[in-house]
Each structure stands twice: as structure tokens, then as C-alpha cells.
Amino acid sequence: MEEINKDVIEQAKNGDERSMSELFQYYKDYVMRSSFLYLHRMEEAEDVTENVFFKVFTNLKSFNMDKDFRPWLSRIITNECHNYFKKNRGDYSNSDDMIDLMASQDSSFETVKLIQDCFKQLSPSEREILSLRFYQELTIEEVSNILHINVPNVKVKIHRSLKKLKELVKNDA
Amino acid sequence: MMHEDQEIRDFLHTSLDPIHAHDSIYTKVMLRLQGNNKKSWSFYFYLKRIIPLTLVLVLMTGIVFPVFGSEGTLIDIYNSYKVQRNLNSLTDPNHTQGENTYRSSSIGSFYLSTLLEKEYGIEPGSLLQFKAQNPDDRETVALIVISKLSHQTPETLLNLRKQNISWGRIMAFYQINPREAINHFLSLRFKIRESQEKRFFVRGEVDSINDNTGIFYISGFPIPIQITIDTEKPQNLGVGSIVAAEVVDYGDSQNVQALQIKVLQEESIGFAVLRGEVLERDENSILLLLRDKRKIKIQLSPRIMNQASQIFLRSGLLVHVEVSIKKNIDGNYVAYRWGKIVAIPQFQRRIK
Numbered sequence: 001m002e003e004i005n006k007d008v009i010e011q012a013k014n015g016d017e018r019s020m021s022e023l024f025q026y027y028k029d030y031v032m033r034s035s036f037l038y039l040h041r042m043e044e045a046e047d048v049t050e051n052v053f054f055k056v057f058t059n060l061k062s063f064n065m066d067k068d069f070r071p072w073l074s075r076i077i078t079n080e081c082h083n084y085f086k087k088n089r090g091d092y093s094n095s096d097d098m099i100d101l102m103a104s105q106d107s108s109f110e111t112v113k114l115i116q117d118c119f120k121q122l123s124p125s126e127r128e129i130l131s132l133r134f135y136q137e138l139t140i141e142e143v144s145n146i147l148h149i150n151v152p153n154v155k156v157k158i159h160r161s162l163k164k165l166k167e168l169v170k171n172d173a
Numbered sequence: 174m175m176h177e178d179q180e181i182r183d184f185l186h187t188s189l190d191p192i193h194a195h196d197s198i199y200t201k202v203m204l205r206l207q208g209n210n211k212k213s214w215s216f217y218f219y220l221k222r223i224i225p226l227t228l229v230l231v232l233m234t235g236i237v238f239p240v241f242g243s244e245g246t247l248i249d250i251y252n253s254y255k256v257q258r259n260l261n262s263l264t265d266p267n268h269t270q271g272e273n274t275y276r277s278s279s280i281g282s283f284y285l286s287t288l289l290e291k292e293y294g295i296e297p298g299s300l301l302q303f304k305a306q307n308p309d310d311r312e313t314v315a316l317i318v319i320s321k322l323s324h325q326t327p328e329t330l331l332n333l334r335k336q337n338i339s340w341g342r343i344m345a346f347y348q349i350n351p352r353e354a355i356n357h358f359l360s361l362r363f364k365i366r367e368s369q370e371k372r373f374f375v376r377g378e379v380d381s382i383n384d385n386t387g388i389f390y391i392s393g394f395p396i397p398i399q400i401t402i403d404t405e406k407p408q409n410l411g412v413g414s415i416v417a418a419e420v421v422d423y424g425d426s427q428n429v430q431a432l433q434i435k436v437l438q439e440e441s442i443g444f445a446v447l448r449g450e451v452l453e454r455d456e457n458s459i460l461l462l463l464r465d466k467r468k469i470k471i472q473l474s475p476r477i478m479n480q481a482s483q484i485f486l487r488s489g490l491l492v493h494v495e496v497s498i499k500k501n502i503d504g505n506y507v508a509y510r511w512g513k514i515v516a517i518p519q520f521q522r523r524i525k
Binding site: 017020021024025028029031032033036037042045046049050053054057058116130131134135137162165 | 178181182185186188189192193194195196198199201202203205206209
């Protein structure tokens with residue numbers, strides 16, 4: 001995913017509502033999907049998306065324009081998901097939102113369902129690191145900064161999470 | 174590996190593709206932002222504008238107007254506090270650490286009185302009179318010092334103090350710089366604390382005397398006074414004598430040493446019954462018009478000034494007074510002990 005034009009961020013920073021709307025339109029699905037990947041429920045993902053954009057707009061003035069916007073946004077998403085997960089320590093494993101969604105859309109439903117089921121069996125931290133790396137497409141360094149762990153550790157965690165996902169897929173298949 | 178990475182990436186993108194955020198989220202966010210702005214506006218407005226403004230207004234009002242009643246303005250209160258703090262340090266017991274506090278406070282009180290007599294030219298009689306009305310030495314010191322600075326009589330200030338008017342307000346009224354008053358207090362404190370030997374006067378009636386040890390006690394002064402070989406002992410010194418003794422305290426003995434003893438020459442008139450009209454009455458004397466038309470002025474000794482019975486002695490009143498009277502060297506009558514005071518009933522006044 002490409003970065004949004006910095007002028008839009010600059011204008012949103014100054015309170016321009018059109019730019020804020022543009023910023024929202026550009027990143028809304030990205031935020032929603034990232035949240036969903038972590039929480040696995042549509043309703044919760046929507047709440048988190050709302051919170052993320054609220055935080056983005058209230059803290060936009062502190063954003064350093066010399067840096068990329070997406071890692072900053074990813075950090076907010078991760079923190080909000082963490083907070084949401086802490087507040088609602090309910091069991092998300094019974095959620096079938098994703099599967100229902102797939103079933104209504106895709107022809108290769110069986111494959112998607114299989115991988116998605118396996119994805120759900122991963123721990124939240126494993127889902128988080130895979131989401132950051134493979135969906136949000138952040139670099140290892142960016143993931144390291146967001147999760148406050150060093151780069152080799154990030155690599156190890158990604159490797160282990162992927163290995164576990166593969167084993168789960170292999171077993172289920 | 175790279176191939177696998179791409180696979181998982183593609184899978185995630187494909188599987189999440191159907192997920193879209195509703196535009197209503199944007200509306201919710203904007204509404205929350207507006208609410209937040211309102212809250213922060215009111216928060217900042219009240220906290221950063223109204224509250225400091227109110228505080229400033231209260232402070233300014235307090236500084237300009239005497240909103241604290243007899244305490245005066247805020248500045249007066251602060252000045253009163255400064256004065257009181259410095260007065261307290263005059264009789265601070267901390268500097269007498271290791272000494273007998275009762276002994277040092279007794280000596281301190283007499284020493285302070287002597288200092289006030291010497292430094293501010295106060296008559297011993299007047300000082301006793303103030304002390305009779307203000308048992309607190311610190312109050313007496315403030316009275317003397319501030320009366321000198323304000324060029325007012327101590328009686329004037331005493332009346333103001335009786336109306337609970339603070340020192341800060343009195344100083345503001347007479348335009349006295351508190352620093353000036355405090356410097357006087359500090360100077361007195363320095364003398365009290367730093368003097369190795371304290372010379373002071375003790376006046377009063379001799380309560381007891383031991384000729385063998387050369388020790389005598391003066392009424393109202395609890396420390397024994399030692400007559401040394403260098404002291405010139407008056408021939409007529411005895412129990413009941415009215416004396417003025419200059420004594421010295423070196424701080425290393427239970428006694429104080431007498432440097433000079435002067436027996437005040439007084440002619441004992443003895444017990445007398447006076448019947449007459451009170452013509453004048455001031456703080457320490459009365460002027461009586463006797464039945465034989467003689468006018469006599471009777472000074473009230475410090476001892477009887479604290480007695481409640483003396484409040485009957487108002488000018489214009491016919492009284493029947495039984496007093497123990499002595500005549501002092503100046504020819505004045507001094508009343509030392511009251512018998513009783515009887516106000517003569519109205520019908521007897523008409524007969525007279």
C-alpha cells in the first residue's frame with residue numbers, strides 16, 4: 001500500500017475537514033482490516049477503527065512530517081487493539097464472522113476457511129506480528145519499533161508464527 | 174521463503190478484501206472530535222482563565238480593601254504575621270536549651286522590662302501598668318516599640334489593641350514600615366540572647382530575708398537574690414520594705430546577685446479609711462475629694478491593679494475605701510492593699 005500524499009496530511013493537521021475526510025477514505029479499510037485480523041470480529045473492528053481515527057485526528061499535530069505516516073498509524077492500531085483486547089478479555093475463538101464473510105464471497109471458500117481457521121488458532125501476539133508484517137506490510141524495523149522488541153527477535157517471532165501456521169494448515173488439511 | 178511470504182501476503186489480502194469500513198465511522202469520529210473540542214474549550218476556559226482571574230481579583234481586593242475585618246487587608250495580615258513571628262522569637266524557649274526554663278523566663282521578663290526602660294525611656298510605673306493589662310511580654314514590647322515609632326502614647330495603641338485591631342493594621346494606619354519595627358525587635362532579641370551577664374532591676378516588696386545567708390526574695394520575682402560582700406546593704410532593709418534592686422545574672426548559679434539595693438523611702442500611714450468622691454480616675458491613680466474638702470491623689474500599686482474591685486472606682490462616684498496606704502518619697506500616697514470599696518447609696522449622696 002502506498003503512502004498518502006503528504007500535503008493531505010499537512011492540511012488535515014491544520015484542521016482542514018476535506019483533507020481529514022480524504023485521509024479517512026484512504027486508510028479506513030486498511031485500519032478496519034488490520035483491526036479485524038487481530039480481533040476477528042466485525043463489530044469490535046469497527047469500534048477500534050473509530051477509536052483509531054479519533055486518536056489520529058486528535059494527535060495529528062504531534063506527527064513528524066519527516067517520517068512515514070503508515071508506521072505511525074500502525075502503532076496506533078496496535079495500541080488500540082491491545083487496549084480493546086485487554087478491556088474485553090472474552091473468548092473470540094467462537095467468532096465466525098470471517099468465515100461467514102468468506103462463504104458469501106469466494107469460490108475458493110474451502111481453502112480460505114481452512115487457513116482462516118488456522119489463523120484463529122494462533123495466539124494474539126502471533127496474529128499481530130503476522131498482520132503487521134504481511135498485511136500491513138511494514139518492514140522488520142518498523143514492526144520492531146511498534147512492538148518494542150529488537151529486530152532479531154522480530155525475525156524469530158515471525159519465523160515461529162509462520163511455522164506454526166503452516167503446521168496447523170498441514171494438520172487440518 | 175520469499176515465495177511463502179508472498180503467499181501469506183496474498184492470502185491475507187484476498188481474504189480481507191471483502192471487509193470495508195462504513196463511512197458512518199467518519200461521522201462518529203467527527204462528532205466525538207467536536208464534543209472533545211467543546212470539553213477542552215470549557216476546561217481551558219475555566220481552568221486557565223476564570224480561576225486565575227478570580228484568584229487575582231480576590232487577592233487584589235484583599236490587598237486594597239480591609240476584607241478581613243479588624244485584621245485589615247491581606248498586606249496587614251502578612252505584616253502582623255511578620256511582627257508576631259519576630260516577637261515570638263524574643264521569648265523563644267529554644268535558645269534556653271539546657272537551662273531551667275522557668276528560671277530563664279522569669280529573668281528574661283525582668284531583663285526585657287529593664288531593656289525597655291533603658292532603650293525606650295519608659296517609666297517603671299508605666300511599664301508595670303502595661304504589664305498589668307497585658308500579661309504577655311511580647312505584647313508589651315510591641316506596644317512600646319510601635320508607640321515610639323508612631324509617636325503615639327502606648328495608651329492609645331493599647332486601646333486599639335483592646336478593639337482587636339491587628340498590629341499590621343495599626344502600622345499601616347500610622348505609616349510605619351514593618352521592617353523598622355522588626356529591626357527593633359531583632360535588636361532587643363540580640364541583646365537578650367547575646368549578653369553573657371544580664372543586669373536588670375527588680376522592684377517590689379521584700380517578702381523574706383535571711384540574714385545568715387544574705388538571700389532575700391522580692392514579691393513577684395521567684396529567684397533568690399544574693400547579697401554579696403560587694404553589695405552595700407541598706408540598714409533599713411527588712412521584710413515589707415519596698416526596694417528597687419539592680420541585680421545581675423551570670424547564668425551559672427541558682428541565684429542572682431544584687432549589685433545595688435535601694436529602699437524606697439516611704440512613710441507608712443497604715444490602714445486608712447477614706448470616704449469621698451472620685452474626681453478623676455486614670456489607669457494607675459485616683460483623685461479623691463475627701464469630706465474635709467482635701468484632695469488626695471492615690472497611686473495604685475501594681476499588685477492591686479489586677480484586682481477586680483478597682484473597677485468600682487469611676488469618677489463621680491462616692492466611695493468608702495479602706496486601704497493600706499504608705500506615703501512615698503515624693504509625697505504621693507500609694508495604695509498597696511485594698512480593704513473594701515463601698516459605693517455610697519444615692520440617698521446618702523443627696524444628704525451630702
